[in-house]
Amino acid sequence: MLSQLRDLDLQLLRLFVTVVESGGFSAAQGELGIGQSTISTQMAKLETRLGFRLCERGKAGFRLTPKGEQVLVATRKLFAAIEIFKGEAQGMADKLLGELRIGLSEALSNEVIERIGKAVGRFRQRNQAVQIELLSAMPAELERRLLQDQLQLAIGYFSGSQTALNYQPLFDERQRLYCARQHPLFDRATPSADDLQDCDRVLHPYRFIAADEPWQGGSSSARCEQVEGSLAFILSGAHLGYLPEHIALPWVNRGQLRALPGIWDFTVQFRLASHRGHPPSEAQQAFSEDLLNAFSTC
Structure with a gap:
């Protein structure tokens, strides 16, 4: 009885589909690149794993049993699902996912807001599906939220005395x-x-x-x-x-x-702050890069 699906089972199922689509063991030899006896042995292994016969083969020719017909339909669904998974997994490999919560000091200048907007726009041009939340608060509140993992990034005029936080200069305000x-x-x-x-x-x-x-x-x-x-x-x-x-x-x-x-x-130096002790996500790293680029000409 097949209680767990292993790599070997997938290989046997692929052989089974090829045999069916070729019209029998003999016809499948060229497609599979193996002899008829090996194909017969592999099919027997699959039937043993499943606990029932999949096909009749002999002088009367090759034909599927009723259970074999159902296994063929289920197997094709399984392989289609695997291909969908592979495509989605490949897409995720290069895609930024997750959430970003970013704190901003209050009463920022229009130029600063514009540069933050440019950073968001540049980030949105990446291969991403990230939920971004922006909130405004006083500097001490932003630092507190960073320390309590309620924010990933914050822009503000900070004391720089929080050893658990990392600070990167962004711009000066007169x-x-x-x-x-x-x-x-x-x-x-x-x-x-x-x-x-x-x-x-x-x-x-x-x-x-x-x-x-x-x-x-x-x-x-x-x-x-x-x-x-x-x-x-x-x-x-x-x-x-x-x-x-x-x-x-x-x-x-x-x-x-x-x-x-x-x-x-x-002048007051505004900085980009993050938690020093927490490895940044790929999305956080990318957004930080876009912010620093947006302010690099300040």
Whole structure:
């Protein structure tokens, strides 16, 4: 009785089909390249494995038994399924599969969003069937999700202090110190450090960024994690604060904000982060490559 299908069984079944399609043992010799006695021996092995006769052979000629007819139909279905499997497996060998969850810092510039879009477009031109999810969050939240395997990749301004994460530079973002039209320094051409010392600043909670800010002085009664909140504080006219240049530009163009002299500027490096301890999937490797290429001309 055939309880398991082995490679030898497949070989015997192929011989069986060839014999049937050739019209008998004698006619199958040329197709199989073996003698009639060997064919007879192999057919006997198959019948022993199955537990019943497949064909009648003798002076009356070659013909299939009723069970042999059913085995022929089932065998052809089996070989067709094998060919389908081989085709699909071959297709998968060169195909990127799976899911990618990618985190993005909030309030990215239009140029950065465009470059991320180009990376997605380049990735979609690959042989792939990958589900991609993009989500926005603050840098600390992105790092937390990377560490907890909720993300495969993240783009943001990170501390770089998480030893479990790998960081690759992508681009720099310029930060400038701004005041609103209502602020006393708005019309002062070159305010001094002493002038700034008396101003109320918007405090950013990410100390790894604040440490790079050229203006460290002044008291603070305003605190915000999000760029939008910092912008609102600055627009009030009661506070000075740092903003990404692209966020402030529309308000500058309307005359509602002014950037203080460039000595107070600094840059933030945005990086592509991933978990150092987890081998990246083929899809993650390919998407990382496309992202790095998209930002290579920044």
